[in-house]
Amino acid sequence: xxxxxxxxxxxxxxxxxxxxxxxxxxxxxxxxxxxxxxxxxxxxxxxxxxxxxxxxxxxxxxxxxxxxxxxxxxxxxxxxxxxxxxxxxxxxxxxxxxxxxxxxxxxxxxxxxxxxxxxxxxxxxxxxxxxxxxxxxxxxxxxxxxxxxxxxxxxxxxxxxxxxxxxxxxxxxxxxxxxxxxxxxxxxxxxxxxxxxxxxxxxxxxxxxxxxxxxxxxxxxxxxxxxxxxxxxxxxxx
Amino acid sequence: xxxxxxxxxxxxxxxxxxxxxxxxxxxxxxxxxxxxxxxxxxxxxxxxxxxxxxxxxxxxxxxxxxxxxxxxxxxxxxxxxxxxxxxxxxxxxxxxxxxxxxxxxxxxxxxxxxxxxxxxxxxxxxxxxxxxxxxxxxxxxxxxxxxxxxxxxxxxxxxxxxxxxxxxxxxxxxxxxxxxxxxxxxxxxxxxxxxxxxxxxxxxxxxxxxxxxxxxxxxxxxxxxxxxxxxxxxxxxxxxx
Numbered sequence: 238x239x240x241x242x243x244x245x246x247x248x249x250x251x252x253x254x255x256x257x258x259x260x261x262x263x264x265x266x267x268x269x270x271x272x273x274x275x276x277x278x279x280x281x282x283x284x285x286x287x288x289x290x291x292x293x294x295x296x297x298x299x300x301x302x303x304x305x306x307x308x309x310x311x312x313x314x315x316x317x318x319x320x321x322x323x324x325x326x327x328x329x330x331x332x333x334x335x336x337x338x339x340x341x342x343x344x345x346x347x348x349x350x351x352x353x354x355x356x357x358x359x360x361x362x363x364x365x366x367x368x369x370x371x372x373x374x375x376x377x378x379x380x381x382x383x384x385x386x387x388x389x390x391x392x393x394x395x396x397x398x399x400x401x402x403x404x405x406x407x408x409x410x411x412x413x414x415x416x417x418x419x420x421x422x423x424x425x426x427x428x429x430x431x432x433x434x435x436x437x438x439x440x441x442x443x444x445x446x447x448x449x450x451x452x453x454x455x456x457x458x459x460x461x462x463x464x465x466x467x468x469x470x471x472x473x474x475x
Numbered sequence: 476x477x478x479x480x481x482x483x484x485x486x487x488x489x490x491x492x493x494x495x496x497x498x499x500x501x502x503x504x505x506x507x508x509x510x511x512x513x514x515x516x517x518x519x520x521x522x523x524x525x526x527x528x529x530x531x532x533x534x535x536x537x538x539x540x541x542x543x544x545x546x547x548x549x550x551x552x553x554x555x556x557x558x559x560x561x562x563x564x565x566x567x568x569x570x571x572x573x574x575x576x577x578x579x580x581x582x583x584x585x586x587x588x589x590x591x592x593x594x595x596x597x598x599x600x601x602x603x604x605x606x607x608x609x610x611x612x613x614x615x616x617x618x619x620x621x622x623x624x625x626x627x628x629x630x631x632x633x634x635x636x637x638x639x640x641x642x643x644x645x646x647x648x649x650x651x652x653x654x655x656x657x658x659x660x661x662x663x664x665x666x667x668x669x670x671x672x673x674x675x676x677x678x679x680x681x682x683x684x685x686x687x688x689x690x691x692x693x694x695x696x697x698x699x700x701x702x703x704x705x706x707x708x709x710x711x712x713x714x715x716x
Contacts (some may be wrong), residue, residue, distance in 0.1 A: 367562035373538055373555070373632075374622075375578040384574075388564045 246444035248450075251443060255433055258420070263451060271337055273344030274352075278397055281352025282386060288353070289360035290368075290382035300357065306350035310341075315413030318343040322414065334383040335416040340424070343410035348475070355396040361387045380410035380439040398459060402452060425451075486514050489552060489630055491536050495544035497530050497685075504530040506686045507544055512630065512663060517656050518530035519693070520665040520677035527685035528604060528665035529634055532556075534664055536632050553579070555623035555631040561615045563607035568599055568618055572625060576651055579626035579656045594618075594677065597651060611642025620651050629653060633664035637671065649675065669709065673697060681705040 251259055288299065320326050322334040322342070333339045363385040364371075371381045386393055408426035415422030415427060425448045432441040488511035492538065497505040505527045512518065513533065513560065520528040534546060536556055563571050572590040581589060587608035594600040597617040607618060616636060618702040623631055632651065637645040653675055656662050666672055672679055681689040683704045689696060701709065 257642070311571075366560075369533075369538055370556075370558055370562040372574055373536060373558075384564060387566070390565070 245340035245440040247439050247443035262460055269340045272341045274401045274426040276345040277352045281349050282356050285353040285356030286360045286386050289357045290378045303354045307354055311347055311407040312409035314343050314449045315349045315410035318414045327464055339414040340411045341413045344404040348404045351400045351403055359389050361394050412460050482592045488513050488551055491547045495534055495541040498542050504685050515659050517662045517677040519672035519679045521684035526682040532632050532634055532665050547566045551630045554630045555626055555628040557619045557623050557636045559635040561619035563615050565608050567609050569603040575622040589625045593621040597621040613640050616648050635665055636647055
């Protein structure tokens with residue numbers, strides 16, 4: 238059997254067996270990445286929308302910096318967070334290195350530019366066509382940005398899905414700050430890296446397929462909600 | 476009191492421009508312009524594309540700052556603007572109305588009756604739970620008019636409000652604007668539609684290259700000899716000839 242065929246069989250077996258260790262790994266991956274996305278959403282949506290609506294000196298430079306940070310290497314983020322959280326680092330007293338909390342911090346930093354940059358573009362494009370009309374109705378700068386986030390809420394959801402995809406698929410940052418400790422900080426990507434290094438390529442590939450499956454399920458769930466909301470809205474009667 | 480009455484002309488203007496000018500980079504969109512808008516006036520701004528109609532409208536509204544000169548308006552001045560392509564949020568028709576009323580500072584207990592009255596007025600009351608984006612363009616423009624009317628503006632600005640609409644929707648919107656004007660609302664509208672200017676306006680201002688070329692009562696504008704530029708526009712001549 239080819240490596241791909243063997244991987245598919247292994248993936249099917251892993252799902253069928255519902256192994257407790259695997260479920261923990263999947264659960265931790267989802268929890269860490271979802272938490273990071275929520276935190277990044279809090280800062281990134283507000284920051285990105287404000288950057289799109291406001292006008293201030295140095296704005297272009299800030300946008301350039303933000304767009305550059307889209308290419309932030311995850312290992313670099315991991316190293317920076319490691320240095321911050323290590324015992325001798327400025328945040329060492331928190332004692333969260335090699336815990337899921339450290340992984341959340343690292344992934345938040347990693348996806349924050351994604352959320353902020355894409356939101357900024359989304360809101361800026363929206364305001365180009367509607368900003369003046371909202372202004373004529375009396376909406377100030379902050380309110381216009383907020384209204385545009387509401388108006389583009391489904392696109393905002395896509396931004397958050399993109400950020401979630403980036404977070405759950407990265408391995409460098411969580412490996413460095415989490416340490417890939419079995420049962421504590423081991424997530425899907427670090428498990429894939431471990432199995433690859435051990436030479437168990439079919440299992441590594443199977444875990445990769447499982448990771449894609451989990452992300453697909455999340456996407457399907459959100460798409461379902463979108464369709465349901467759309468149908469509900471169109472079916473409304475006064 | 477209507478605009479044509481002597482009392483209206485004696486009243487202090489709602490908005491006054493004094494040598495107001497606007498440039499966008501090297502383009503001079505509005506040359507120094509002095510103009511007054513009296514209560515109850517019905518003004519049509521005519522001119523080719525790029526003649527400065529929309530810029531003048533935006534300056535009068537206060538959306539566009541003058542590079543030089545000044546805009547004076549009575550305070551507080553309730554004003555609203557309807558754009559060529561109405562922007563409605565991806566919310567229900569009712570939510571769009573409530574938002575406009577909230578932004579205009581209308582008291583909470585007044586918003587619901589005003590919203591219902593305005594939607595009734597434009598024939599959209601039965602569609603108030605619909606997503607505003609699901610409405611036709613004509614219905615969206617009627618929603619924009621309802622949104623503007625609901626805040627009881629003293630001045631309503633309209634920027635080519637029927638330019639994107641089919642003939643049926645055009646008639647509906649024009650009829651509503653005429654009703655608003657008949658109630659005494661001050662109107663300032665830009666349009667390319669000469670018939671519409673004749674039907675709705677009592678005063679016509681013709682602009683060319685950011686400059687007011689003619690400013691006359693409607694009947695005089697259409698019946699008496701005009702400066703060459705305006706006369707060519709009325710005849711439909713190509714502007715570069």
